Each structure stands twice: as structure tokens, then as C-alpha cells.
Amino acid sequence: MSGSATSDKHRQRGSVRQRGNSLQVRVYAGVDPVTGKPNYLTETIKGTDKAAHRRASKVMTKLQARVDAQRSPSSSVSFSHAVDEWLRTADIEDTTRHGYVGYIERSIRPVLGDLPVNKITARTLETFYGELRRCRLNCDGRPFVEHRAEGEHDCAEKKCAPHQCKGMAASTVRQVHSIISGVLNAAVRWDWISSNPARIAQRPKQTPPQPDPPSPAQAAKLVDKAFELDEAWGTLVWLAMTTGMRRGEVCALRWSRVDLDEGIVEVRSSYTTLRGVGREKDTKTHQMRRIALDTETIVLLREHKNRCDELARSFGLPWSEDFYVFHEVSGDLTKPYSPESVSNRYKKMAKRLDIDTHFHALRHYSATELLTAGIDLRTVAGRLGHGGGGATTLRVYAAWVAAADRKAAEILGSRMPKVSRK
Structure with a gap:
């Protein structure tokens, strides 16, 4: 040759x-x-x-x-190659994969990518996690400018600024650890290494969940304002507050899953968007659940359905049970209200009321109100769609479970026969 x-x-x-x-x-x-x-x-x-x-x-x-x-x-195979092979073969949902790739390219690959997988130890990982807690960019401590664009550019125009170290939150480092552990587990299965050092490496402790639901007074203001802005928007906020449905679950809800005669909502899917493209997927726990509706919620949904029917007729469309319950603002009943639009509109509404909260807090409100009222843990977990038979509910809402337990003790004490004392 x-x-x-x-x-x-x-x-x-x-x-x-x-x-x-x-x-x-x-x-x-x-x-x-x-x-x-x-x-x-x-x-x-x-x-x-x-x-x-x-x-x-x-x-x-x-x-x-x-x-x-x-x-x-x-x-040895490099860790970077192991990451690529894991991403290629792992069964990961698109939105989760998008988040993983972000962590990999920003934080993991620049530091660990060139290392052979058999050279990565528990100490390597613990040192890496410590550096991420110090600085998410893993800088060497020397001053430099964080450029907001690559190649030749005007720093003043792009608003480039001197780097300031900002450590990753413990929960984010735990997410990074989960990705690394998944890659190394795959390396073990493929006989590239004999054991996974991430199994024994110490990671930051998980901070206890601290749900911050709106108070009953704040919830009332939020609902009143939502109905004042738009009847459909008010119904959406009300439904999220009374059922504890996740944002994506509310957006994915179709009329075929709402039985107003029985007063039941079936939650079978969730709606998500990635790079502007929306799609339906399974719920977070991949389980279908049925949520009972109260009388007031049924009335509101009947009125909302009548409005949707009138809207369909105005567009010359025959009614379909596959229409989304909460459609996009343009009036297209075949397209759902996007989750991002729901969050943004809710945040702006809360800000006008001077209430520091977010849409997911409505889920916390539903859970804490039920627990405070003495509803049993398993029922609350079922309505929220938590897995583990209530273990997740107990972990997240431990303080309210304790308050409900105190209330139960007082109720039981009041019903006990009185004992005469000398």
C-alpha cells in the first residue's frame, strides 16, 4: 500500500x-x-x-x-467511553436523558472523562464530590473570566464577568453520583471492572424535604385571583389544589379520563416538553390512579366542560372526549396547556399577590391539608401517586404526619372512659 x-x-x-x-x-x-x-x-x-x-x-x-x-x-477503557456506551444502551426517558447529558458534559466528563475506569476509586469520587461542593466549575482557584460565548467576542457585549466559585447543592452532587454509579454498574456488567467504587464512596447526605405549602388564607387568595383572571384558569388551579395532581398530569388530562357522574378522575399520563416539543408519557411512578372528586369540583368541571363544548362548536368541531381538559390559550382543544406556561402564569399571579410560592406547592397544600384533617397516610399517598405504600409521603410530610398523630391521640384520649382517682 x-x-x-x-x-x-x-x-x-x-x-x-x-x-x-x-x-x-x-x-x-x-x-x-x-x-x-x-x-x-x-x-x-x-x-x-x-x-x-x-x-x-x-x-x-x-x-x-x-x-x-x-x-x-x-x-483500560476510558470513563468517557463508558459514559457514551451507557448513554447509548440505557433505557432512560428523554427528559431525564437531557438532564443527565447536561451534568455529564458540564461537570463529569471534563474531570473524569480521560481516566481509565479501572483507575477510578472511592477516594477519586469523594475528592471529586468535595470539589463540586466547593466550585461547580471545578476551578483551580486562580482568577479567570467566565466567557459567555466561545471564540472571538466582545466581553462587554456578552456580559462576561470574573469567575466566582459557587458550589453545587448536595442534592445536585447526589444526582451526579447517581449518574456515575450507573455508568460504573454498566462497566461491571461488561467485565471492564470487577466492582463499582461508587457503591462505597461517601456522597453528601440527603437533606430532608422541606415542603412549603401556601397557608389556607394564601390558598384562598390564589384561587380567587385565578377565577378573577379566567374561569378556565381558576378551574385548573382549583383542581390541582384539591387533587394534588402534578403539573404534567393536569396538562395531560383528557375528558375521557374524567367521570363526572361517578366523581372520579383517572390519572394515566403526564405531559412534558423538551426543546419545545411536547409529548405524553407515563406518570412519574408509572402507575395509573383514580382520584375521587368533591361536589364543588364536579360542579366546576361540568361548567368548564360546557365552555369547552361551546368553544368546539364555535370552531365547527364535533365534540370529542379526547379533547384536553385544559387546552392551550389559542383555543385549540387538541393541544394541551404547556407545563411551562402553567408554571409561568402561576408564578406571575402569585407575585402580584405578594405570595412567594410556585405551582408544585399546590400539591403540598393538598397533602398537608388532608393529613392535618386526620386522613390516613395510605389514602393521602394514593391520591398523590406516591410509591412505597406511603413511605415517600411519610418522608416528605413527616411534620404534618406527626401533627395528625397528635390530633389522633387527643381524639382517642377524649373518648376513653374516665378513671376516678383517689
């Missing part, structure tokens, strides 16, 4: 192509033994200027070196 042919073959190992306002570096990594399809390592570089092309060239060299290392039987 001539030298020219060898050079051409080497160049074919990778390529750089423009995708919109970015460059994609692509390096051939062999054929998958299971699927028979070619594998590629890819990385995206923001920008298309000369500086971006220089960075792309460096990334190309790095990816080619990673492929060479993984093909060598004397060297």
Missing part, C-alpha cells in the same frame, strides 16, 4: 462538518459487534470561525487517541 493511500485511510478516521452554527467532530470507532453498525465518537464545538476549527482539530486528535486506547488490549 502506498504512503498516499495510508494517509488517506488515516484521514478517513475522522471528519469535521458544520451543523448550523456549530462544528461536529466525528471519529470512526469500529463496528458494533452486536448490531454490526459502525460506531462513531462525536463532539460538538460551538462556532464556525477559525478558532472553532482549531478547537475542532484538537478534539479530533483527542477522540482518535481515545479510539486507539480502547482498541489496545493492554489499556
